[in-house]
Amino acid sequence: MTFRITGLPAASFTHLFALSDAELATRSAVRRITDDRPVYPCRVSLTDAAPGQPVILVHFEHHAVASPYRASHAIYVREGEATYDAVDEVPDQLRRRLLSLRGFDANGMMTGADVIEGVALEAAIAQLFSEPRARYLHVHFAKPGCYAARVERA
Numbered sequence: 306m307t308f309r310i311t312g313l314p315a316a317s318f319t320h321l322f323a324l325s326d327a328e329l330a331t332r333s334a335v336r337r338i339t340d341d342r343p344v345y346p347c348r349v350s351l352t353d354a355a356p357g358q359p360v361i362l363v364h365f366e367h368h369a370v371a372s373p374y375r376a377s378h379a380i381y382v383r384e385g386e387a388t389y390d391a392v393d394e395v396p397d398q399l400r401r402r403l404l405s406l407r408g409f410d411a412n413g414m415m416t417g418a419d420v421i422e423g424v425a426l427e428a429a430i431a432q433l434f435s436e437p438r439a440r441y442l443h444v445h446f447a448k449p450g451c452y453a454a455r456v457e458r459a
Contacts, residue, residue, distance in 0.1 A: 306431040307459035310396065310444075312351045312389035313365070313382070321361045322384040334363035337381075343401075346446065350386035351396040351454055358383060367452035368443065370413025378451050392459045399423045399454065403447040406430070406456075408439040420447050430456055 321329065326336055337360050339345045345354035354360050361384075366377040389396055400423040408416040416439040421429045426444075433442055442456040 306427075306434055307393055308427075308430050308434070309392045309457045309459040310351070310389065310394070310399070311455050311457070312347075312349045313367075313380070315349045315386055315388045318349065318361065318363070318382040319384075321363060321382070322359075329361065329363075332363065334361055336361055344449075345381050346398050346451075346453065347383040347386055348380045348453065349382050349388055351389040351398045352383075352386070353398055354381070354383055365452070368409075368413065370409075372413035374407075374409065374413050374415055376452070380451060389454070395423070395426050396454075399426060399444060402453075404429075404453070405445040405447040405450070406433055407443045407445070408433040408436060409441055409443070410438040411440050434458060 339354045339356055339358050341356045343353055345360050360381045362381055365380045368376040402423050404423050405420050406429050407418045410416050416436045417433045419429050444453040446453050
């Protein structure tokens with residue numbers, strides 16, 4: 306089974322880094338300087354921020370569908386990052402975390418779900434895509450529940 310994992314489009318967040326803290330607040334966003342905890346995963350590059358790096362924590366609608374599964378949550382993004390886009394490769398950020406996977410059909414309705422350790426991501430992707438109706442998957446960090454990445458059939 307071939308699959309493609311993508312981060313969020315970098316261009317969607319570039320403007321945030323030029324805003325003041327007050328302007329960010331009007332957009333439900335805050336600027337943070339990271340510490341040494343591994344809790345600042347960039348949803349654009351699918352890499353973790355190093356200590357001392359600035360990040361923006363922003364509310365983001367990651368599943369903008371006309372179904373009961375429409376969803377949004379807080380995400381971190383870093384300035385100057387390129388959008389992760391790779392076929393049959395799993396970024397280290399996903400590999401090292403407990404993940405929740407959700408499969409969706411063309412109408413944004415859930416077709417399946419699982420909670421797995423990131424080291425088992427490829428097998429879980431194959432299992433969820435074994436359901437013919439599954440068009441795409443969303444990966445979430447299971448503990449905080451935040452959206453992480455999108456998976457499509459390649």
